[in-house]
Amino acid sequence: MPKKIIGLVILAAMIAIVIIGAVKNNTSESDALNNMALGSDVDFLPTEEGLAKGEKAPDFQLTTLDGEVVTLSDYQGQKVILNFWATWCPPCRAEMPHMQNYFEEQAEEANVVILAVNLTTEDKGLKKIEDFVEEFELGFSIPMDDKGAVGSTYQAVSIPTSYMIDTKGRIQNKVVGPMDAPMMEQLVKEME
Structure with missing residues (x-):
């Protein structure tokens, strides 16, 4: 019993x-x-948006760690790797050196912008984020999702989560889990 x-x-x-x-x-x-x-300080612009392949990626505006305002739609005409991460995430730590290598070696030639959105509401403070960026010598934009709205919109429940967005602003792929440079290269080629 x-x-x-x-x-x-x-x-x-x-x-x-x-x-x-x-x-x-x-x-x-x-x-x-x-x-x-x-x-809120995140502006979503009304369009025919969604998260399925071929749909227009939801637009947003965030401020980067460096204080620059970035708007996703400003990058139309370029391919975008939109990545969601946090400092405490082991797979994110494993992915960042690959992302930095891809950024340094191939991004410019491939017409790719990397926006690595920090899920600030889920992270452990600004100092930890700054230390992480310095440790990995990250040279790409780090938008700060300090309200959690962009991560929620993009359903970044498991991190890292990345979206591959084509030159027309449409989602071409979603990757849940860490990527390496060859994988990024292949996914970018598939957007052509």
Whole structure:
């Protein structure tokens, strides 16, 4: 009899975890929509947008770690690797040297911009982010998603998450997990 009770308690706990996760996820999406409606510092521009292959990537405006304002639509005419990351994420740490190598060796010739959006609301403070960028000597733009709205819009639940966006601003691929330079090269070629 006690084994049945323990089993039921464990089952109830697992169901509660699933329900809490689902409610939290819905709340995050609601918060992102409310931030957009309330005019947060992230501006989303109305277009025919979505996250499926071939759809226009949702536009946004963020401020980089260096204080520069970047708007995704300003890069139309160039290919964009839109990456979401945080300093505490081991796969992000593994990916960044590859991203920097790709940036240094191939990005300019391939007409590619890298926007590595830091999920600032999920990170451990500005100093940690600055130290991370310095450690890996990152030379590409680091937009700061300090409200969490862009990461939510792009469904960056598991990180790193990257979107490959073509010269017309349309999503061509989504990669969940770390990429290496050859993988980036291949994905960029597929956008041609």
